[in-house]
Amino acid sequence: MIRFALGNLTSRPLRSVLSVLGLAVAIGGMVGLFSIAGGIDQVVSKTFEQIPGLLVQQQGAPIPLFSTLPANWEAELEAIPGVGVVDPEVFCRVNQLDGKMIINPPRFAIGMEIDARLKLKRSLYRENLVDGRFFLPADVETNHCLISREISTSISKSVGDVIDLNGSEFEIVGIYETGSMMLDVNILMDINTCRRLGRIDVNTVGCFYVEADDSVDNKTLQKSIEDHFRGRDLRTWQPRSQFGGSGNVLANLARRLDQSIKGTSTLRETDEHHTDERFKKEEKSHSDAESKRLPIEVRSADDWGERIAEFSQDLNIFLTLMTAIGVSIATLSIVNTMMMSVTERTTEFGILRANGWSKSEIMRLMTLESSLIGFSGGMIGVSIGWLATLLVNWSWPGRLQLHAGFPLLFTSLIFSIALGLVGGLYPAWRASRLSPMESIRRG
């Protein structure tokens, strides 16, 4: 039957090829679109599997870049049972690198407390060093930095070279490569150096990276930290600088937008008078709620993964809608091809019926032919989609990361075969309903 079906398809090569190509484009597009979500998932897993510790950041901040916490909470964190190392971190966006404006991919300066960072049992940048050296205690307060291999390649600078970040000169002492697009955009430096670079208040940190000692697991430690800071009100705390934080206009704007959407309290309310009045009123009426308020979020790698999976699911809905357009057109093309085939092969169906073929066997033949179109289109589409993701990843390594894994490719192929099958059902039904006598006489 398959040989017969193949023979029928190859006997009308141009039409079959056009139909296959129509489907291949749709399936290739589907693979390409869903590889975006696949790429995000891969980046997320690649990123967070390398971060075994906990991240303590401001409640409501979507990422640590938009978080600001009091630096003096470091000592409190260190005192919590089960805490091994606390590494405070600050962030700022690098707007100019070697005099050039940076738009995309973005570059972030991460300031870390070098002494604390050296105490970590697992330090992803240290573990992924590919050239030069990691920070030493002597690097504290210096303009020494580590950059990723991706940044190094893009600016053609290596260990020992000097780079200009937002107008300040830094010496590259090491090059790392984590393989994660989210991490390889970072330029690492001492915490106070980063504060100066971003004009960040000395009493401020972006977040704390906490590594547990061997006495507790992350879940327990997470709860202990949350319990410790529960009821603490960040609204009464103000850093010295008016705008403080990262000094990053974009980050501040994003934070304010985020806060206004959520209706949460602001960390740095500029209108102090308004703030004080409101807080006094609120404190009375919400005393119970205040005691339960949590000014921080303590996130493990799994929490980050879940949060990004939610975003990924939303993205999938959008991608499904986009794919549906292409797939609908491809299905109509199959229906059209098969309907033309039915019209042309009326006599053939009559002959087959005269030779004992049943209606269902005629339907089987037709749906097999359309499924073969689906299979061929699927194979070509999946191959094109897969090769395209490799090409995109190779062409823009630091900007895009697409991932078309086996499950996506296999599902796309099955989907394509199913489309072929569905596209062939109506024409097959029409073919099976033809009167054998009329069909033969028409020939």
Added chain:
Amino acid sequence: MDKNGVSNAFIEVKDLTKAYHRASLETLVLRGVNCKITEGEFAFVVGPSGSGKSTLLYLLGGLDQPTSGNISIAGEQLTEMSSSELDTLRRTKIGFIFQSFNLLRTMNCIDNVLAPFIPTGQAAAKREEAEALLARVGLGGRMHHRPSELSGGEQQRVAIARAILKKPQVILADEPTGELDTETGRRVFDILRELNQTEGTTIITVTHDERYINQDDKVLRMQDGQFLTNR
């Protein structure tokens, strides 16, 4: 009838009518046809175009349903058979030969002969038999040729091989020499007569051309949807 009054006809047609409807117009193609054909008989249905001969042939093959009346083949009432029973009948007991050969153009000779058995999965098992049949009709060297590479006579011989591979009880031939020259037509009828004599296959042929009718053959003359004479 035998001595007990039971009909010994292999094929029996009783009061058969067939009408076609186009909008409100009814065209009566067969008007109460009756006939009997015994097993192993070589029968011809002759008559002018539009007399209803081909319609009768297709109704005998279960390819269409009569408006009224009955057809029985080997004691089985075609009008009472389900669609799948009719499919089985055509696959196992009835062979068709058409004027335009009606081979499947995407298949070579051997696959055309095996076409009835493709959906049942028996094609591979019957391959040797099909090859022998093609050799028997003189196409042993052209088994892998496509219909477009064969002459009309060769194509008709492939169609005959396809019809007889199932060892049918009846062969229904619709103008089998209509597109062939006299000599090729004669060879086609030689094969059919040999089959009739050696296998005892009942053969019913619809034709305009009476050159191939023998003295002993049954001849049914049709005109305007009715038989004029039975010989």
